[in-house]
Amino acid sequence: MHTIKQMLAANQAWAEKIIRDDPDYFDRAARIQKPELLWIGCSDSRVGPDQLINLPTGSIFVHRNIGNIFATNDLNCLAVLEYALDELKVPNIVVCGHYGCGGVHASLSHSGIQPVDLWLDQIRFIYQRHQKELDKLDENGRWKRLAELNVEAQVHNICRNTIVREAWKRGQKVNVIGLIYDIHDGKLKQLGLEFDSLKAWEACYGDK
Ligand SMILES: [Zn+2]
Numbered sequence: 001m002h003t004i005k006q007m008l009a010a011n012q013a014w015a016e017k018i019i020r021d022d023p024d025y026f027d028r029a030a031r032i033q034k035p036e037l038l039w040i041g042c043s044d045s046r047v048g049p050d051q052l053i054n055l056p057t058g059s060i061f062v063h064r065n066i067g068n069i070f071a072t073n074d075l076n077c078l079a080v081l082e083y084a085l086d087e088l089k090v091p092n093i094v095v096c097g098h099y100g101c102g103g104v105h106a107s108l109s110h111s112g113i114q115p116v117d118l119w120l121d122q123i124r125f126i127y128q129r130h131q132k133e134l135d136k137l138d139e140n141g142r143w144k145r146l147a148e149l150n151v152e153a154q155v156h157n158i159c160r161n162t163i164v165r166e167a168w169k170r171g172q173k174v175n176v177i178g179l180i181y182d183i184h185d186g187k188l189k190q191l192g193l194e195f196d197s198l199k200a201w202e203a204c205y206g207d208k
Pocket of ligand 1: 066067068098101103
């Protein structure tokens with residue numbers, strides 16, 4: 001286990017190495033933020049996006065919470081989306097779930113009244129919508145499939161949102177995709193979900 005003192009020492013070493021390798025690095029970073037994507041992922045400590053897709057600092061605008069949920073009643077989610085699209089003009093939105101997700105696993109059992117229970121009710125509703133399919137699987141299969149279905153649902157929550165729809169309507173480039181990360185082998189997989197226009201999304205899911 002690392003101490004805070006060790007973490008601060010590591011930070012000093014990191015900053016000094018960056019300056020040695022690229023003296024203008026921090027001057028450039030301080031001038032402008034121009035990320036290539038908005039990443040909506042799980043808070044799980046094993047699924048940090050910078051490591052998974054190996055992009056340099058400044059490439060990813062990040063929103064993470066338990067279960068990678070895009071909650072339309074959560075001001076935090078909405079503010080992140082609005083800022084990413086309206087100010088930063090981020091061209092890609094990635095929803096990334098993962099196998100082995102504790103939040104998804106907890107959603108497979110009964111709810112309670114604690115904040116985590118109430119938050120995860122949003123995944124329980126997805127389970128209920130797909131119960132017929134999910135109940136045919138064994139426990140591990142159900143856990144994995146619900147993680148995928150959750151990503152799918154969050155992609156639709158985003159595409160359905162006014163902030164994204166308005167961006168598409170004014171011709172802004174916004175590509176929304178759903179990924180799942182396997183913590184067992186470190187690989188990301190696309191879930192066949194990719195929408196780059198209101199027309200494309202409505203053709204598939206606009207009536208759902
Ligand atoms: Zn998780």
